[in-house]
Amino acid sequence: xxxxxxxxxxxxxxxxxxxxxxxxxxxxxxxxxxxxxxxxxxxxxxxxxxxxxxxxxxxxxxxxxxxxxxxxxxxxxxxxxxxxxxxxxxxxxxxxxxxxxxxxxxxxxxxxxxxxxxxxxxxxxxxxxxxxxxxxxxxxxxxxxxxxxxxxxxxxxxxxxxxxxxxxxxxxxxxxxxxxxxxxxxxxxxxxxxxxxxxxxxxxxxxxxxxxxxxxxxxxxxxxxxxxxxxxxxxxxxxxxxxxxxxxxxxxxxxxxxxxxxxxxxxxxxxxxxxxxxxxxxxxxxxxxxxxxxxxxxxxxxxxxxxxxxxxxxxxxxxxxxxxxxxxxxxxxxxxxxxxxxxxxxxxxxxxxxxxxxxxxxxxxxxxxxxxxxxxxxxxxxxxxxxxxxxxxxxxxxxxxxxx
Numbered sequence: 001x002x003x004x005x006x007x008x009x010x011x012x013x014x015x016x017x018x019x020x021x022x023x024x025x026x027x028x029x030x031x032x033x034x035x036x037x038x039x040x041x042x043x044x045x046x047x048x049x050x051x052x053x054x055x056x057x058x059x060x061x062x063x064x065x066x067x068x069x070x071x072x073x074x075x076x077x078x079x080x081x082x083x084x085x086x087x088x089x090x091x092x093x094x095x096x097x098x099x100x101x102x103x104x105x106x107x108x109x110x111x112x113x114x115x116x117x118x119x120x121x122x123x124x125x126x127x128x129x130x131x132x133x134x135x136x137x138x139x140x141x142x143x144x145x146x147x148x149x150x151x152x153x154x155x156x157x158x159x160x161x162x163x164x165x166x167x168x169x170x171x172x173x174x175x176x177x178x179x180x181x182x183x184x185x186x187x188x189x190x191x192x193x194x195x196x197x198x199x200x201x202x203x204x205x206x207x208x209x210x211x212x213x214x215x216x217x218x219x220x221x222x223x224x225x226x227x228x229x230x231x232x233x234x235x236x237x238x239x240x241x242x243x244x245x246x247x248x249x250x251x252x253x254x255x256x257x258x259x260x261x262x263x264x265x266x267x268x269x270x271x272x273x274x275x276x277x278x279x280x281x282x283x284x285x286x287x288x289x290x291x292x293x294x295x296x297x298x299x300x301x302x303x304x305x306x307x308x309x310x311x312x313x314x315x316x317x318x319x320x321x322x323x324x325x326x327x328x329x330x331x332x333x334x335x336x337x338x339x340x341x342x343x344x345x346x347x348x349x350x351x352x353x354x355x356x357x358x359x360x361x362x363x364x365x366x367x368x369x370x371x372x373x374x375x376x377x378x379x380x381x382x383x384x385x386x387x388x389x390x391x392x393x394x395x396x397x398x399x400x401x402x403x404x
Contacts, residue, residue: 006035012090014291016204022155025139025195026148036154041098043151047144049105049137050075055385057111057339068225071104074217078103081213081275082206085305088279089286091205098153099160099210106133108382109389110339110403117340118378121347125374132185133382135162139191141379159197160207162188166303169200201298205282208297208305216274219318224267226326234263240321242314246270270318277311338401342393343381349396350377356396 004010011017018035031039044050053072069077079100086096107130108114118128135158139150153161162168168184170176175184184199192199202208223243226232238244246269250262257265282305289304291297297304307315326332350357351374354365361380365373384392386403393400 006033006038008035009087009093010090011092014205014286014294014297015091016095016156016206016294018092018094018154024152024154026152028152035094037092037094037098037157040151040153040157041094041101043153044098044101044105044138047105047138047142047151049142049383050101052383052385053104053107055387056107056109057114057386068229069221071107074221075101075104077217077221078210078213081216081271082210084275085209085213085278085282086206088275089205089209089282089305091209091305095156095160095204096206096209096213098157099164099207100213102134102138102157102161103164103210103214104130104134105137106130106135106382108133108343109384109386110336110343113336113339114343114382117343118347118382121344122374122378125371125378126186127182128378128382129185131162131165132187133379135191136187136379137383141383155195155197156204156206158191158195160203160210162197163199163201163203164207164211167200167202171200173200198298202300202303203298204294205297205305208303209278212278212305212307215315216271216278219274219315219322220267220270222322222326223270223318224263226322227263231329231331232325234259234266236325237266237321240314240317242273242317243270243321246273274307274311274315277308278305281306281308281311335403338403341401342389342403345397346381346389346392347377350380 008018016037018037021036024036030036034042050072053075054070056071079097082096082100083093085091086093108118108128110117115128115130122128137150138153138158138161141149142151143149145152165177167176168179168188174180175182179185188197188199191197223237227234234247238247243266246266249269250257250265254262254265285302285304285306289296289300291300291304306312354362354367354373354377357377357380361376365376367373381389390400390403
């Protein structure tokens with residue numbers, strides 16, 4: 001295998017090339033020890049937002065158990081899978097890793113409950129979207145460098161962060177996907193006016209690898225966490241044909257396996273089957289397209305790194321099961337309702353009395369600009385960890401839910 005500078009592996013012609021990067025918003029000298037994508041990855045890892053993922057909910061609040069996933073452990077698992085996919089498909093591993101590590105930086109405390117709550121609180125001020133918030137984090141809210149706000153990441157990383165789930169605009173400039181009804185978030189449009197991220201095209205293959213890795217990690221570790229939390233039994237999973245097939249394989253080969261090892265054997269096989277399927281499907285799609293460069297991947301008109309038709313249905317069936325048996329489980333819903341109360345209380349209080357926020361969050365904040373004030377409050381709350389949100393609620397209110 002050809003070894004490239006800085007320990008990089010071989011890249012196919014259609015991979016994003018750090019030496020052909022479209023650069024950073026604020027030009028910087030080339031590093032003598034790292035490629036531009038490696039520098040992006042390192043900046044993300046050293047960011048404050050990345051560290052806070054340690055105490056942000058995936059499904060279970062941090063005090064419910066030490067072995068359940070948090071946003072940080074989920075992110076690390078996504079990163080591992082994204083690198084594996086990138087390596088198999090000849091993509092740039094460092095860019096895929098950077099995108100996997102950054103994909104959840106915009107998430108609020110208390111998982112998707114927090115995003116839903118902030119979105120409702122911000123309904124009159126542009127709403128709240130975790131993807132747009134991740135862009136705000138890496139371009140504005142991180143304040144580590146003397147010469148600029150944000151992390152000054154490369155165009156390819158920012159493009160992948162914004163478009164990893166597909167184009168945001170169609171060929172006529174109309175919003176697509178989740179933004180069709182409400183429009184592309186203002187934060188994305190404002191940044192795009194500074195540095196065109198080509199919102200009407202797909203992202204590069206590395207972003208596509210990170211996106212599908214997120215789905216794979218979700219399916220596998222939510223099965224694992226749900227079983228260990230006792231929200232459903234392993235036999236219940238036989239409702240999902242794909243899982244039933246894997247359980248049958250395990251039972252034939254390991255007929256007396258204890259429950260803990262049986263669960264692990266199941267989750268590792270879920271990951272393996274999904275990864276192998278994505279590699280096969282990706283290779284077939286890439287071969288049919290015959291891309292000569294990364295631009296051809298972006299202009300392909302469809303996703304190149306994705307599940308086959310059969311595995312798309314397997315993924316959907318797992319998600320249907322988890323939605324019914326885990327995400328809507330009464331115990332989970334009770335905690336979600338309590339988390340919703342905490343964040344609504346905080347939003348209303350900080351918006352009415354912004355002087356209660358830390359001094360740096362009050363700086364240059366005109367009190368007569370309600371949209372700007374609301375966005376500042378949303379930025380502050382979105383950056384909180386679960387436990388900090390609870391502590392802030394206890395500081396400001398007489399009664400705080402225990403989220404159990």
